[in-house]
Amino acid sequence: MIVIGRVGRRDTCDHCGADLHCCLSCRHHDFFAQNQCREPGTEQVRDRSAANFCDFFDLGSGRAAEEDPAAAAKAKLEALFRK
Numbered sequence: 001m002i003v004i005g006r007v008g009r010r011d012t013c014d015h016c017g018a019d020l021h022c023c024l025s026c027r028h029h030d031f032f033a034q035n036q037c038r039e040p041g042t043e044q045v046r047d048r049s050a051a052n053f054c055d056f057f058d059l060g061s062g063r064a065a066e067e068d069p070a071a072a073a074k075a076k077l078e079a080l081f082r083k
Helices: 067-081
Strands: none
Touching: none
């Protein structure tokens, strides 16, 4: 998906209808950071896939939504102990 201009709070993906202005679409989102955000002082967000009013939002690559830390850890362990 190609986005031209700013992403508004109510903008959605033309393909799947997912909110674009959400934590999972932001380049600052990090599963392992405090409050799952690399920007200090951000407010707690309960649903990271829902649209929000965060002033720090900056559209990222979109890969964060695909990265599940538990699944990644499990895959690494399976690869390590594979016979």
